Amino acid sequence: MSQQNILVLSLMKEEYIYRIIQHLLSSMRTVATLKLVTRVKEAKAILSSNAPPTAVLAIDAAPTEAKYQSLNELLVHYAKAGGIVVFGCNFSNHFSPRSADSFFRTWGVPWALGDYHRTTVYLNTSGVSGMDLAGLEPSYSVKALNVTKVLPNSAVYSPSSSSRTQSHVFPATAVDTSQTPAAYSAIGAGFMGYTGDVNAEAPTTKVIMAMLHLPIDHVGPDETDWNAGTTFGPGGVLGNAALSSSLNQSNDSDSDSSDGSSYIGNKHGTARGILPRVAPTIPRPREAEVKARALRRKKVNERKKEAAEKLKEKGNKFFKVGNYKQAVDLYNKACKTYKPLPLYMSNLAAALIKLERWDDAEMAADHATLVDPTLLKGYFRRGVARRHCGKYQGAIRDFERCLEMDPNCANFKTEIAATKKERDAENRYKKSYDDGDSDVDSDYEAKLVFDLGRDFAPERTLHVLDCPSDSEEYQHRGKGKNVKLPCRYYNHDGCRFGKVCRYKHAPDDSSIRDELGRNVCLHFLIDRCKFGDRCWYAHENLYLPSNGWWNEENLGGWQELYDFVKQDMDHGVFDRIGSAMNGTADIWRIRENLDLLVDDWTNTAEGGSYGYSDDDDDDCYGSERGGSRRRFEREMEERSRNMGFTDSEVHELLCQGVKPWDDDAWDVMNALNSL
Known part of the structure; x- marks a missing residue:
C-alpha cells in the first residue's frame, strides 16, 4: 500500500502553532507524506489537480472566513468526490459563532457551535460511520469548543451524565451530553471531521489521525512540554512553572545577570512561548x-x-x-x-x-x-x-x-x-x-x-538605553542647511568633524541608539530598508541591548504594520510609530500620534473600493486607497469574534497556552503588555 499524501492548510500563517502540534505532525510523518501550504492559490491548485491529496487537514479557521469562501466550496467539492477534510488543531480558536452557521450550511451538516469548557468525554462505543475507533482512548479530559446537533453516529466522543465542567475558577456544573468535542460525518462519497480541542491534548492526536484514515498504532506519548500553568509574580509579571523550575536549577550568575544578557529558555522561548533574549557568545570588538x-x-x-x-x-x-x-x-x-x-x-x-x-x-x-x-x-x-x-x-x-x-x-x-x-x-x-x-x-x-510596557516595566532591562546621552553627540543636530540629514560617517565608522559636523548625529524617529552612540536603522531591524550600505544609519544590531524586540524570533507584527503604512499612506507617516520602536515615546505624544494615524486612515479611505477577492491572499484588501478603512473594519470584526481581542492578541495569548475564552485571558493580556 502506497503512503498517503496529506495536505496541511495553514493559511493564517500562525507559525507558533507548529510547535504546539509538533507531536501530531511528527506522528503523521511516520505514516504519511505531508505537504504544508500557506497560500490559497497553491491550495486550490493542489485540490484541483489530477493527483489530489489523500486527505486535507486545516489547522486554522481560514476556511470559515468570507475571503476564503471559494476555497471552502472547493474543499466541499473535494470531499463529495471521495476526499477527507478534517478541521482541527488551532481551528476552534478562531472559529467565530457568527460564521459557524454559514460554514456548516456550506458543508451540508446540521451542526452548530455549542459550549466551551473542559470536561471528561467518553468514546462512542456504538461506532462512528466511516471512522475506525480502534486504539482511541476510552475517555479523557479535554478543553474544547463543542458542536451540537450532531447525529449519534457522528459523535466520536461525548460527555456522560456524570461529567462536570472542570475549572480552577468556577464551581463544577453539569454539561450538555448532546454536545461533542469531535464529530465526523459523511459528505457525499467522502468525509468531514471536526475537533474542537484547544490545547492539543495527546489523545486528540489519535482522533485526528483516525479521521484522516491514518494508522495510529505507532503513535507514542506526547513528551512536548509547552503548556505550563500561568502564574503571576511580584509586580504582576507573567511567569510559568517550567521557567520557575529552570530558574531553580540555574546558577546565581545566570539568574542575576546585571546586563540582562542571559536568559533561561531554549531557542523557541520558554515553555509558555515567551520569546528569549539572545545571549552574545562572541566577544564584541569594541x-x-x-x-x-x-x-x-x-x-x-x-x-x-x-x-x-x-x-x-x-x-x-x-x-x-x-x-x-x-x-x-x-x-x-x-x-x-x-x-x-x-x-x-x-x-x-x-x-x-x-x-x-x-x-x-x-x-x-x-x-x-x-x-x-x-x-x-x-x-x-x-x-x-x-x-x-x-x-x-x-x-x-x-x-x-x-x-x-x-x-x-x-x-x-x-x-x-x-x-x-x-x-x-x-x-x-x-x-x-x-x-x-x-x-x-x-x-x-x-x-x-504602542507596546509601552516593554520600555519601562519594573525589574526588566530596558530595550533602549536608560540614558543615551553619554556625550554631546546625542544633542548634535548639525550645522548648516542640511541639518535634517543624518551623518552616515558617524553612524558607520565614525565622524572626524565632531561637533562642527554639518550633519545630524542625534537620533530620530527612524533610528534607535546603540551602546556605541550610533543610530541604528529601524527599517533595517525589521528587514525593510531598501538602501543597504547606502543607508545613513547603521545596519548592525551587535551593540544594541540583547533583550530587544529585534532579537525576537518573529518580527511579523512590525513588518505588517510597516507594509500597511507604506502601502496606503505617505512614507513619512511611518515615522509616527518610530518613537514607539526606539522607546522614546511619551504618553502625550502617543495620543497625538494615534489621532494622526486615525485621521490618515480615515482620509485615505475616502473614495476607495471595498471589493476584494479571496485569490489575493498576500493582500486580501487589494491596493486601493480604501484599504486602510477596510483594515480598520477587519480589526473591529476580529474583536467581535475573539471576545474583544484582535487576531494578533489572540496569537499572543495562544503562545502562552491561554485561550480568548479563558476567565483569566484579560489578566494574562495585561501582564504580557506589562513585560
Missing part, C-alpha cells in the same frame, strides 16, 4: 568602548534620577497646598528629566483630576497602570477620570479592580454603585437618541499600537 560609555551613561542617569525625584517631591508639596497647576508642571518635568515612572504618572493624574482635565488624567493613569499593573491608585484615578469622561464601563472595570486589590475599602463600592447609576441613566437616554455609541478604553488604543 567592548572596551561600550563599557566606558556605559559608565558615563550610568553617572548621567543617576544625576537625572536624583533631579527627577526632587522635582516629584516639590510637586507633592504644591499638590498638598492646592497649587495643582504648578504640581502638574513639576510632575511633567520629572518625567522628562528622568523617565515617566508609574509613580510620577499616577501623581500627575491626581493633579490633573483636581484641575478637571479628565482626558489628560486618563492618559496619565493609563501609562501608570500599563507599566505597573499593581498600582491601585493608578486604577482608581483612571476610573475617576473615565467616569467624568462618560466612559462608564471602563470606569467600572477600574473600580472593580481596585476592590479586588483592597476588598475592605468601602469607597470603591460607592464609586461602582454611583458609576453604574450614571451609566444606566445615560443608557436610558441613548435609547431615544443614540443607541450605537460605545465605551472605548484609551489605554486599549495605546496597547494596540
